[in-house]
Amino acid sequence: MKKRKYYLSENEIPEFYYNIQADMPKMMQPPLHPATLQPIAPVDLEPLFPMELIKQEVSLERYIPVPDEVHHLYSIYRPSPLIRATELERALDTPAHIYYKYEGVSPSGSHKTNTAIAQAYYNKAEGVKKIVTETGAGQWGSALSFACNHFGLQLQVFMVKVSYFQKPYRKTYMNAMNASVVPSPSTLTVSGKKVLTDNPESPGSLGIAISEAVEIAAQNEDTRYSLGSVLNHVLLHQTIIGLEAIRQMEMAGEMPDLVIGCFGGGSNFAGLAFPFLRLNLKAGGKMRFIAVEPESCPKLTRGTFRYDFGDTAGLTPLIPMYTLGHQFVPPEIHAGGLRYHGAGAIISQLLQDKLIEATAVGQSRSFDAGLLFARTEGIIPAPESSHAIATVVAEALKAREEGISRTILFNLSGHGHYDMGAFERFLKNELPDYSISDEEIAKSLAMSEVPVN
Amino acid sequence: MKKRKYYLSENEIPEFYYNIQADMPKMMQPPLHPATLQPIAPVDLEPLFPMELIKQEVSLERYIPVPDEVHHLYSIYRPSPLIRATELERALDTPAHIYYKYEGVSPSGSHKTNTAIAQAYYNKAEGVKKIVTETGAGQWGSALSFACNHFGLQLQVFMVKVSYFQKPYRKTYMNAMNASVVPSPSTLTVSGKKVLTDNPESPGSLGIAISEAVEIAAQNEDTRYSLGSVLNHVLLHQTIIGLEAIRQMEMAGEMPDLVIGCFGGGSNFAGLAFPFLRLNLKAGGKMRFIAVEPESCPKLTRGTFRYDFGDTAGLTPLIPMYTLGHQFVPPEIHAGGLRYHGAGAIISQLLQDKLIEATAVGQSRSFDAGLLFARTEGIIPAPESSHAIATVVAEALKAREEGISRTILFNLSGHGHYDMGAFERFLKNELPDYSISDEEIAKSLAMSEVPVN
Numbered sequence: 001m002k003k004r005k006y007y008l009s010e011n012e013i014p015e016f017y018y019n020i021q022a023d024m025p026k027m028m029q030p031p032l033h034p035a036t037l038q039p040i041a042p043v044d045l046e047p048l049f050p051m052e053l054i055k056q057e058v059s060l061e062r063y064i065p066v067p068d069e070v071h072h073l074y075s076i077y078r079p080s081p082l083i084r085a086t087e088l089e090r091a092l093d094t095p096a097h098i099y100y101k102y103e104g105v106s107p108s109g110s111h112k113t114n115t116a117i118a119q120a121y122y123n124k125a126e127g128v129k130k131i132v133t134e135t136g137a138g139q140w141g142s143a144l145s146f147a148c149n150h151f152g153l154q155l156q157v158f159m160v161k162v163s164y165f166q167k168p169y170r171k172t173y174m175n176a177m178n179a180s181v182v183p184s185p186s187t188l189t190v191s192g193k194k195v196l197t198d199n200p201e202s203p204g205s206l207g208i209a210i211s212e213a214v215e216i217a218a219q220n221e222d223t224r225y226s227l228g229s230v231l232n233h234v235l236l237h238q239t240i241i242g243l244e245a246i247r248q249m250e251m252a253g254e255m256p257d258l259v260i261g262c263f264g265g266g267s268n269f270a271g272l273a274f275p276f277l278r279l280n281l282k283a284g285g286k287m288r289f290i291a292v293e294p295e296s297c298p299k300l301t302r303g304t305f306r307y308d309f310g311d312t313a314g315l316t317p318l319i320p321m322y323t324l325g326h327q328f329v330p331p332e333i334h335a336g337g338l339r340y341h342g343a344g345a346i347i348s349q350l351l352q353d354k355l356i357e358a359t360a361v362g363q364s365r366s367f368d369a370g371l372l373f374a375r376t377e378g379i380i381p382a383p384e385s386s387h388a389i390a391t392v393v394a395e396a397l398k399a400r401e402e403g404i405s406r407t408i409l410f411n412l413s414g415h416g417h418y419d420m421g422a423f424e425r426f427l428k429n430e431l432p433d434y435s436i437s438d439e440e441i442a443k444s445l446a447m448s449e450v451p452v453n
Numbered sequence: 454m455k456k457r458k459y460y461l462s463e464n465e466i467p468e469f470y471y472n473i474q475a476d477m478p479k480m481m482q483p484p485l486h487p488a489t490l491q492p493i494a495p496v497d498l499e500p501l502f503p504m505e506l507i508k509q510e511v512s513l514e515r516y517i518p519v520p521d522e523v524h525h526l527y528s529i530y531r532p533s534p535l536i537r538a539t540e541l542e543r544a545l546d547t548p549a550h551i552y553y554k555y556e557g558v559s560p561s562g563s564h565k566t567n568t569a570i571a572q573a574y575y576n577k578a579e580g581v582k583k584i585v586t587e588t589g590a591g592q593w594g595s596a597l598s599f600a601c602n603h604f605g606l607q608l609q610v611f612m613v614k615v616s617y618f619q620k621p622y623r624k625t626y627m628n629a630m631n632a633s634v635v636p637s638p639s640t641l642t643v644s645g646k647k648v649l650t651d652n653p654e655s656p657g658s659l660g661i662a663i664s665e666a667v668e669i670a671a672q673n674e675d676t677r678y679s680l681g682s683v684l685n686h687v688l689l690h691q692t693i694i695g696l697e698a699i700r701q702m703e704m705a706g707e708m709p710d711l712v713i714g715c716f717g718g719g720s721n722f723a724g725l726a727f728p729f730l731r732l733n734l735k736a737g738g739k740m741r742f743i744a745v746e747p748e749s750c751p752k753l754t755r756g757t758f759r760y761d762f763g764d765t766a767g768l769t770p771l772i773p774m775y776t777l778g779h780q781f782v783p784p785e786i787h788a789g790g791l792r793y794h795g796a797g798a799i800i801s802q803l804l805q806d807k808l809i810e811a812t813a814v815g816q817s818r819s820f821d822a823g824l825l826f827a828r829t830e831g832i833i834p835a836p837e838s839s840h841a842i843a844t845v846v847a848e849a850l851k852a853r854e855e856g857i858s859r860t861i862l863f864n865l866s867g868h869g870h871y872d873m874g875a876f877e878r879f880l881k882n883e884l885p886d887y888s889i890s891d892e893e894i895a896k897s898l899a900m901s902e903v904p905v906n
Contacts, residue, residue, distance in 0.1 A: 003463065004463060004528055004529065005462075005463060007460045007462075009458075009460075010456065010457060010458060075457055076457065076539075076540060076830065076831050077831060086529075087529060106831070107827075107831030107832070109870070146828075146831060149828055150828075168873075168877075169870075169873035169874070169877070172873040172874075172876055172877040172880070173833070173873065173876075175877075175880055176824060176827060176828075176833075176876055176880060177827075177828065371629060374560075374629060374630075375599075375602055375603075375629075375630065377529065378529050378530055378559070378560030378599065379560065380626070380629075415870075417562070417622075417868075417870035417871065418870065418873075420621075420622035420625040420626065420871075421622070421625075423625055423626075423629055424621075424622070424625040424628075427625070427628055427629060
């Protein structure tokens, strides 16, 4: 019998995060202040983030310690298991070895808890009373609601409207953790009202919800903003996934040829991939790293690398990123966590430098793969994670065709128990695929011009 | 830091089930054929069950081997973790040590998968093509749908109507695993039609759904019936929970003073408790075993010990049981898995002989405890499991008052991700408590007279 599960004990939870900025062959351009077009200074970000997170954002230290209280709270669910997908391998009749790191064991059911705990801790430590955030499908808002409740912080969540109605139990989860939840675009902010004026039927997007949350945070002294992906410090916190996975792959006696993660803003992909990327850079190895985005929101595969805003209203700094334009509103796919117009600065630079690759998967192909995974491996995957699975399946079948055994590692970023409405629609053949034309992308980019390129 | 998680490796999955019938100080009375009032013969059960399960039902062997194929499929999620509830202990400021065995890691999210896999396997091995079953809240139907899909068996599920509408995503899960699901009472059976004639608004009950499933199975040659609790062989399969837990408690360096499980038909309680009960009997120890039922369905604490039918229509053998009468239709609590009028024969005998205890918990107290658990331990518990948690909390607070450190072990039988509608109602103060009067119980028992007492 093939061994399936690789556990670490809780005293093997990493004590440091890995900061890839220390090892990047080519550094990214700095974020710019939109008014001055000069690199932003830490003080510019103080209305939004606690100083420790701002420092992490620009740190060049390779290893940054996990605070004791954060480490303790991690121990309620970490280390997460590494599992060999023996039953999926069998169903695909592939010589490939498929492993997944399962982040669905966290309280809110996804990897988002890793950074939620850290961010809530740093905010608490600096006297912040309230946090405002956005959430797409709800994984991020759920994770932060758990962490804020633990540390006694208030939380207000702007949830992308289409997801708010697609996944009602996410709201219940956040309410159960004492957070308040508002569908976005809302009438609580200038940004939200503007979108609603232009399009009362707007389904919302992560970019819009970010604008709303940033606006509220900037106006209130004891309130800060918190982001669930994209930023350097968020990706940093997620690297505990990959650090654990390296030890677990060592236990399994092999290293991956392919490392795969789904891609929205980049945090689950980066969390798994970056520690392996360091190994690969050091060893001059041939590991491949594949970010999987939805065909309906293809910034990595069809976007442009340029400065852009992180939000729709243009309240954030300008960030060097692969983007579809900050005005882009993605189609209403169920993988709400992937409905973001851009990629973070680090990821964009790595893609530009060909250290990572990207591919795109359509909605029905992702659900097909998710269902196969549920039936074989016994875990209902989140629609986001199902995008990674679709690419894993394709690579495993390619290995079969070529008669080559490859070792594939992917991040099962979360479970899909709150997404059964989407599976219901898929089973009834009611889930459409969406294609985005080159013209739509060009139009969005033109609408999203910023003062610098 | 207190150690939280105790893992076993997959080669430590038990290779034998533990059969408590080999060790019972006093044997229960036999099930009777309702027509002859004579003990039923194996042949009487052949229209309903494969022969191996019938043999297990009456076996006096202490250990019964787990078939290889079943053992292999267990390995996708077993051994399940034993977790020390350090964060709950801290919140309760209790000297008690609280441990839980977490069965929510199984494919369908509850302990039910343990017997589902075994039953599907034995049916497949004897050439059965189709299985019919009932389900309450949907955990059992989900578990069996996963197992039947794996072994290529068709499955038809009668789902108690009130749960069918309370937990719509359970149906989706079963459909995703290729099972068909019908709300019960239905018009597909004589039993269902009779109930609907008497009360078109009937919310359904496990007893009614069992009648419907048994009726269909009995009429079709290649079809068998499958039950998710109550019967001896079902409890037998669940003992892998307790067998694993003994090894894990040994790793933790202590044995429980109290073993606690929620109680519907008895399978999760028995699965955890029986292996410990054997240790306790052998050692003449003082472990206590507490079954926790809902106040609205109090067969153990307020029912009568006598022969009764396992189903509403009176199609099953007569079983010696604690019962509220097979005509009893419990109030519409969300813990649908506990809405059963009776207890299995083994459990009933053990309660009669004072080897186990029982207590009852109201709906709002169970949700209070469940929410505390979710906020501290980071796992949303099923409403059923929340009944066990409520009793754990009470015992932990008692330990604090008495200044005594006790070791408490309970079965977290499943997660509550499909029950968020119930948490939503609870947060809005819309979940009622139900009390059952002595008159109601007396009336139900009088309506449920059987030819023998």
